[in-house]
Amino acid sequence: MPSMANFNYVDGVNPNLLCCICRMPFNDPFTTQTCGHTFCRDCILQSLDHVYQCPIDRQALTADDLKPADSIIRSLVDELVVECTNQTCSHICQRQLLEQHLQSSCPYVEVPCPSRGCDQIMLRGEAVNHRCEYSLVTCDACDTEVEAAQLEDHRIQCYQQLTTCDLCGLQFQRSAKSSHQNSCPESPMQCPQQVNGCSWKGKRVALHSEHISSCPYQALSGFFSIFHERTQVLQDENTVLKRRVESLQTQIRTIEIQLQSASLALGPWFRNSNLGLSSPETSISDTLRSPDLPSHQRPRLQTVSSPRSVPEGDAFAAYFPPQEEIQSYERQQLSAMERPAPDRHLEHPVRSIHRNSWSLGQGWDALHTPASRTSKQVASAVAPLDFSCTLEGTLEGLRESIVALSTSMETLGRRNDIALTNETLRLNEELMSLKANIHGLRMQMHAMMMDNAQLTGRTDPLLFENSFPTVSTHRYHYMSNTQSATKL
Amino acid sequence: MSSISARRLAKELAEIHSEGCPVGINLVKADDFTCWWFTIEVMGESLYQDEKFTLQFRFDSGYPISSPAVQFVVTDGKQAPIHPHVYSNGHICASILGNEWSPVLSVVAVCVTLQSMLASCKEKQRPVDNDRYIRHAPDNPKKTQFHYDDDTV
Ligand SMILES: [Zn+2]
Ligand SMILES: [Zn+2]
Numbered sequence: 001m002p003s004m005a006n007f008n009y010v011d012g013v014n015p016n017l018l019c020c021i022c023r024m025p026f027n028d029p030f031t032t033q034t035c036g037h038t039f040c041r042d043c044i045l046q047s048l049d050h051v052y053q054c055p056i057d058r059q060a061l062t063a064d065d066l067k068p069a070d071s072i073i074r075s076l077v078d079e080l081v082v083e084c085t086n087q088t089c090s091h092i093c094q095r096q097l098l099e100q101h102l103q104s105s106c107p108y109v110e111v112p113c114p115s116r117g118c119d120q121i122m123l124r125g126e127a128v129n130h131r132c133e134y135s136l137v138t139c140d141a142c143d144t145e146v147e148a149a150q151l152e153d154h155r156i157q158c159y160q161q162l163t164t165c166d167l168c169g170l171q172f173q174r175s176a177k178s179s180h181q182n183s184c185p186e187s188p189m190q191c192p193q194q195v196n197g198c199s200w201k202g203k204r205v206a207l208h209s210e211h212i213s214s215c216p217y218q219a220l221s222g223f224f225s226i227f228h229e230r231t232q233v234l235q236d237e238n239t240v241l242k243r244r245v246e247s248l249q250t251q252i253r254t255i256e257i258q259l260q261s262a263s264l265a266l267g268p269w270f271r272n273s274n275l276g277l278s279s280p281e282t283s284i285s286d287t288l289r290s291p292d293l294p295s296h297q298r299p300r301l302q303t304v305s306s307p308r309s310v311p312e313g314d315a316f317a318a319y320f321p322p323q324e325e326i327q328s329y330e331r332q333q334l335s336a337m338e339r340p341a342p343d344r345h346l347e348h349p350v351r352s353i354h355r356n357s358w359s360l361g362q363g364w365d366a367l368h369t370p371a372s373r374t375s376k377q378v379a380s381a382v383a384p385l386d387f388s389c390t391l392e393g394t395l396e397g398l399r400e401s402i403v404a405l406s407t408s409m410e411t412l413g414r415r416n417d418i419a420l421t422n423e424t425l426r427l428n429e430e431l432m433s434l435k436a437n438i439h440g441l442r443m444q445m446h447a448m449m450m451d452n453a454q455l456t457g458r459t460d461p462l463l464f465e466n467s468f469p470t471v472s473t474h475r476y477h478y479m480s481n482t483q484s485a486t487k488l
Numbered sequence: 489m490s491s492i493s494a495r496r497l498a499k500e501l502a503e504i505h506s507e508g509c510p511v512g513i514n515l516v517k518a519d520d521f522t523c524w525w526f527t528i529e530v531m532g533e534s535l536y537q538d539e540k541f542t543l544q545f546r547f548d549s550g551y552p553i554s555s556p557a558v559q560f561v562v563t564d565g566k567q568a569p570i571h572p573h574v575y576s577n578g579h580i581c582a583s584i585l586g587n588e589w590s591p592v593l594s595v596v597a598v599c600v601t602l603q604s605m606l607a608s609c610k611e612k613q614r615p616v617d618n619d620r621y622i623r624h625a626p627d628n629p630k631k632t633q634f635h636y637d638d639d640t641v
């Protein structure tokens with residue numbers, strides 16, 4: 001088989017199993033009896049056509065000196081795993097089994113049509129579904145297999161022949177076989193009311209002559225037909241309802257997911273709207289839409305921190321402590337400079353439900369603490385966040401606080417500016433008077449030094465005229481220092 | 489071209505790409521399985537210091553049973569080395585390219601043999617019959633019947 005030279009080996013091959021001529025694993029290996037070298041049979045025979053020498057050691061060699069290689073070598077190369085030589089086939093197997101695969105099972109091998117007489121060539125994989133005029137088909141009248149092209153001719157003859165019914169012994173033409181099967185009095189039948197529960201079985205003749213007239217189910221056939229009709233209507237209705245429930249379930253699931261994300265985003269306020277829901281006379285939309293709650297609800301909702309009035313308030317009391325708690329907490333913080341308290345609060349069960357509350361609590365903490373720390377007055381002026389109020393109400397309140405804060409900051413800034421200007425003016429004046437004092441002192445000092453120079457007899461007018469007094473004194477000190485240093 | 493020679497050459501080329509050529513030998517082109525080019529330099533002390541030659545291999549479908557046609561390229565300004573066994577048209581008188589060819593030899597093995605042939609050269613000179621030979625030389629050096637009189641050089 002020429003294609004055998006084109007094996008694709010799946011794994012790496014031991015170099016000792018490679019033929020020196022084709023550099024591939026031995027294919028049908030033969031060994032020289034003279035020098036013990038092994039080659040593929042085809043390779044060494046081709047080489048011997050060229051020159052009567054061993055290609056490796058150039059010893060004289062003829063085809064008679066070759067014998068099949070050792071069975072160990074043969075099995076080593078025969079058991080190497082190769083791909084099927086048909087590119088489209090993904091089959092891999094031992095090399096010795098590939099021929100078998102190609103001959104009998106590879107679906108990509110071209111084979112003739114399995115029907116005798118047809119000379120079409122096709123892939124083996126396609127031959128199973130191949131239909132042609134030579135394909136065998138079964139005659140419906142006599143159950144024999146005939147070629148498709150001859151079926152018509154066969155039927156013309158076959159249909160005319162007489163046949164005998166196995167059950168009733170009646171003789172008829174084969175063409176009438178199927179119609180007789182539907183009317184043979186001896187053929188086994190079941191009661192037509194079987195669907196409604198009749199278990200009678202018997203011959204066709206007995207069915208019509210005996211059973212139908214006495215069958216209790218047959219007597220009720222009118223009822224059954226009405227009953228069936230109604231059942232059908234109910235079934236249809238049920239199907240529609242089932243579909244509706246399914247769509248509603250999906251909608252609920254979507255809404256649940258949306259609600260979950262909304263609750264995550266809202267944090268503690270989400271629970272608050274639940275509180276609104278828990279009172280039967282208030283709908284969720286009422287609580288959400290009207291920032292101004294009906295007056296009778298306000299006092300109740302504002303006492304969230306008291307655990308007696310609202311059970312959930314307990315959880316939030318940790319987050320939003322009343323005024324005294326905040327102040328005591330501050331004192332605690334200022335003295336100990338440790339902050340375990342807020343984190344422990346956040347470990348509360350609520351956190352697992354509203355994960356956002358963690359960052360929210362921190363934000364509140366960060367915003368609120370420094371403001372109250374700067375001045376006790378401000379801290380007491382700002383009320384703690386009221387989580388019992390609606391979200392919109394709280395936001396509105398916060399916005400108002402911010403507006404007020406910015407206004408007061410502006411005022412503060414302006415006041416600061418004025419104070420600063422006043423102070424600057426005052427300082428300027430002081431500076432001027434100091435300057436005048438210094439000038440007077442300088443003049444006095446100058447006069448004193450001139451006197452001193454005249455007394456010691458050292459006149460150095462340049463030094464005094466051109467130099468700034470501070471510089472000259474510095475130089476003077478420096479000189480005296482060096483002098484003393486050299487003396488020492 | 490028979491698939492055996494193509495597969496054998498594909499294998500040799502893959503080895504060259506993965507393991508590289510020996511020192512002084514470089515693959516220039518191997519676009520198909522009919523003609524490959526290598527450059528060849530003699531490393532170390534030799535008469536061919538700083539000279540670089542181009543070697544051409546031509547393969548037929550009988551490879552590796554039949555030898556490749558090997559010669560130096562003498563076109564486009566390229567020169568054949570001046571050597572007692574190399575004609576000025578690039579043809580080489582070497583026994584392993586003729587009657588001592590063996591299918592177990594490879595392209596790289598031929599390159600290495602020719603490299604050592606140049607390295608062991610004692611005197612730069614053309615073969616004595618150079619002018620006579622190149623006047624009648626066939627295109628394919630395999631068609632020439634050389635006399636391998638002096639295997640020591
Ligand atoms: Zn041998
Ligand atoms: Zn081989």
Ligand SMILES: [Zn+2]
Pocket residue numbers: 084085086089090091101102106107108
């Ligand atoms: Zn296959």
Ligand SMILES: [Zn+2]
Pocket residue numbers: 113114115118119120130131132133134135
């Ligand atoms: Zn067919």
Ligand SMILES: [Zn+2]
Pocket residue numbers: 139140141142143144154155158159
């Ligand atoms: Zn028939």
Ligand SMILES: [Zn+2]
Pocket residue numbers: 165166167168169170180184185186187
């Ligand atoms: Zn019958």
Ligand SMILES: [Zn+2]
Pocket residue numbers: 191192193194198199200211215216217218
């Ligand atoms: Zn019945």
